[in-house]
Amino acid sequence: MEKNIVVIKGDGIGPEIVTEAVKVMRKVAAVYGHAFRFEEVAAGGCAIDQFGQCLPQESLDKCLAADSVLLGAVGGPKWDGVDKNNRPEKALLRIRSAMGLYANLRPAKIFPQLSSASPLKKEIVDAGIDFVMARELIGGIYFGEHKTVEVGGEEQATDIMAYSTHEIERIARVAFETARKRGKKVVSVEKSNVLDCSRLWKKVVAAVAAQYPDVAYSTMLVDNCAMQIVKNPAQFDVIVTENMFGDILSDEASMITGSIGMIPSSSLGDGTNGMYEPIHGSAPDIAGQNIANPVGTILSGAMMLKYSFDMAAESDAIERAVSQVLDEGYRTTDIFSAGMKLVSCSEMGDLVAARIR
Ligand code: NAD
Numbered sequence: 001m002e003k004n005i006v007v008i009k010g011d012g013i014g015p016e017i018v019t020e021a022v023k024v025m026r027k028v029a030a031v032y033g034h035a036f037r038f039e040e041v042a043a044g045g046c047a048i049d050q051f052g053q054c055l056p057q058e059s060l061d062k063c064l065a066a067d068s069v070l071l072g073a074v075g076g077p078k079w080d081g082v083d084k085n086n087r088p089e090k091a092l093l094r095i096r097s098a099m100g101l102y103a104n105l106r107p108a109k110i111f112p113q114l115s116s117a118s119p120l121k122k123e124i125v126d127a128g129i130d131f132v133m134a135r136e137l138i139g140g141i142y143f144g145e146h147k148t149v150e151v152g153g154e155e156q157a158t159d160i161m162a163y164s165t166h167e168i169e170r171i172a173r174v175a176f177e178t179a180r181k182r183g184k185k186v187v188s189v190e191k192s193n194v195l196d197c198s199r200l201w202k203k204v205v206a207a208v209a210a211q212y213p214d215v216a217y218s219t220m221l222v223d224n225c226a227m228q229i230v231k232n233p234a235q236f237d238v239i240v241t242e243n244m245f246g247d248i249l250s251d252e253a254s255m256i257t258g259s260i261g262m263i264p265s266s267s268l269g270d271g272t273n274g275m276y277e278p279i280h281g282s283a284p285d286i287a288g289q290n291i292a293n294p295v296g297t298i299l300s301g302a303m304m305l306k307y308s309f310d311m312a313a314e315s316d317a318i319e320r321a322v323s324q325v326l327d328e329g330y331r332t333t334d335i336f337s338a339g340m341k342l343v344s345c346s347e348m349g350d351l352v353a354a355r356i357r
Helices: 014-032 045-051 057-065 088-098 112-117 122-126 165-180 196-209 222-231 243-256 295-307 312-327 345-354
Strands: 002-010 035-040 068-073 103-109 130-136 146-151 154-159 185-190 216-221 238-241 264-268 274-278
Touching (some): 002 045, 014 068, 014 295, 014 345, 045 088, 130 165, 165 185, 165 238, 185 196, 196 216, 216 222, 222 238, 264 295, 274 295, 295 345
Parallel strands (some): 002 035, 185 216, 185 238
Antiparallel strands (some): 103 130
């Protein structure tokens, strides 16, 4: 198969980790007889430096035309002072919105080899951590009106959270379809005791749930969910929630698996193209040192093969290679423990690529 993949390396550790993911995907293409064409486009802080805007039109056009998009991460303190509409993160919001990527799927799964890296007690980890967060991605408060005005001699800021029925319905459907292929359990997370958006959310998700009688459905308030994720993560299979709650809960979910550097994500819409990225940010504190963990980005490439290109065997090959490298004791700094073999970002990429069969 021939595929055109747009690559956004971005800022901070972005270029380092994306280079390793591309290395692994090139190896997959060679082993399985595919032609992947990678085209790099600028977005984020580096695009502000080069073109004065976080997302040049040409970059967006190329994303829209691509078979899929692979992203590292954008942002960093260097661009903290830029106009709020031109911040590096705005580039991602615009790409997600323009591509109609309303569903963000983030697996929270513990690699057995890294179970000691989880901050949770051993008995909680041993009960199992393997769930998926289905986060609504292009609605809610991040996309509502933001304004700051003077009121009575002081500043007052407002951010509007809005959801329509169709926006909730489509992410709910993704969650139930995902659950059907997994443990057949969906928990819908909201704050219906306070927010109108959440009351609508609850009503719409319940209506979708009725169409999936084979999937167990329950609801949970977001504050309780934050607690349950650390208390008893084994209870979850698929969590479906709105944009901001999902943003926060998915970082919590990633942390309990041991390292933020290990977790991939996919952002999907109704088409087959999508955007794939690790869940972490640009990690400016370790950028340029070749010590970042590229596995989250490498596994994002695996998700792209599975979800956008329908290449399940190739995707499994990447996951198996990562698991083998961990079995052999190789670790980047963030997941290192005594007795293991410390490797750099690029060495980790080499090791995974070499094990693609
Ligand atoms: P971060 O995820 O970049 O870093 C948090 C901590 O995790 C840091 O100590 C970092 O060194 C570590 N870390 C992250 N990824 C790692 C990896 N692959 N290997 C090893 N360690 C890793 O979060 P932050 O510091 O809050 O944000 C930094 C910048 O990234 C900010 O400008 C933020 O806006 C941006 N950001 C971008 C995205 C994105 O591009 N999707 C997402 C989140 C944050």
